[in-house]
Each structure stands twice: as structure tokens, then as C-alpha cells.
Amino acid sequence: xxxxxxxxxxxxxxxxxxxxxxxxxxxxxxxxxxxxxxxxxxxxxxxxxxxxxxxxxxxxxxxxxxx
Numbered sequence: 123x124x125x126x127x128x129x130x131x132x133x134x135x136x137x138x139x140x141x142x143x144x145x146x147x148x149x150x151x152x153x154x155x156x157x158x159x160x161x162x163x164x165x166x167x168x169x170x171x172x173x174x175x176x177x178x179x180x181x182x183x184x185x186x187x188x189x
Contacts, residue, residue, distance in 0.1 A: 123171050123174065125174060125178075128174055128175060128178050129178065131178075133182055136175055136178060136182075137179065139175055140175045140176060140179065143168060143171050143172045144172055147165065147169055147172060150164055150168055151165060
């Protein structure tokens with residue numbers, strides 16, 4: 123997910139996407155530990171997406187506190 127797409131999401135959508143991507147990441151890690159998945163870079167992409175979502179959510183929280 124691109125940063126421009128993330129900025130267009132509402133705060134509630136951000137929280138929902140964090141939960142979805144977090145569960146996807148957990149499943150990928152579990153599947154990879156049991157048997158190697160075809161493309162292990164999916165784990166990296168998923169982890170970075172979660173980080174981008176959390177960063178945007180935190181930036182919005184900070185912006186609200188300053189108001």
C-alpha cells in the first residue's frame with residue numbers, strides 16, 4: 123500500500139487496516155515457520171505496510187494534540 127493511499131484513508135479505516143494487515147502478517151509468519159512460503163518478501167512488505175499505517179495514525183494523533 124502506497125503512502126498516498128494511506129493518507130486518503132479516514133482514521134477509523136486506518137485502525138481497521140492495521141488490524142487486517144496485522145493478522146495477515148501473523149498468518150504469513152506462522153505459515154513460513156511451518157513450511158517456507160514461496161515468496162518470503164511478502165512478510166517484509168506486510169511488516170512495512172503495518173509500520174506505515176501506524177506512523178500515519180500516530181501523526182494524526184499528534185496533529186490533534188497540537189490543536
